[in-house]
Amino acid sequence: MQIESALLIGVLFGCATYLILQNSFVKILFGFVVLTNAANLLVLTMSGNPGGKYAPIVGDAAGPLVDPLPQALILTAIVIGFGVTAYLVLLLYRIFLDQNTTNAAELYEDQDTSEHT
Template sequence: MNASLTLLVLCAVMFGSGVYVMLERSLTRVLIGFLLVGNAVNILIFIMSGAPGLGPILGAGVDPDDISDPLPQAFILTAIVINLGVTAFMLALIYRSWWLAQLGDEGDLVDDESDDEIEAGRAADIVRSAAQDDDAIQQIIDASDEEPEEVEHR
């Protein structure tokens, strides 16, 4: 196995700077550090994958020792997808944190008071309409308890 010294140095610098930046308090810097460490892991997997070789397809006249291992490529692809998902989650956290910081002491309750007044009005309307429905039903029951009038049949 012959790893490039340039890739090793790049990997070490990315790991070191990523961990250093992740120790900051700002979520944006944590995200940048996470991206650096994620890319450093991809380079490390690439370095550890061994010497390049032929495509991983066995055919006639192909020596299995000359074929490159496809597993590190799958690991790198999986790491990229996971890195993208965690980055999207971190961006959502950063946005939510920024939004709550802009609201100040009121926090997440800014629109809740007006919503509560609207909901209270709707609840009162529902109670009123239910009471009117109950009165109408009671009138129908009272009317049905009275003696029925004779209806002329033709």
């Protein structure tokens, strides 16, 4: 059982959610960064309690290895998360240039989407 990991991930998810629900671009961005990390850690806990196990490199280890699959999955997820975060950064920048605001609430303040333009 990995109670501390579970709690840590809970805290991360909670904080990330709170940040994402804010209006400021920066906080939203931070929120997503934390959220990605939280999800990665969650996947990491799939490999079980690492106590008494060794890094998944055959040869060095003198005992059982931890499950390497979650680590590989996380690596993939981290890189994907990086790509998406980078895109998000550029998007926020672009929105800032177009709308001259860094506040999501202000962005949609007075729009009527039933009529385009």
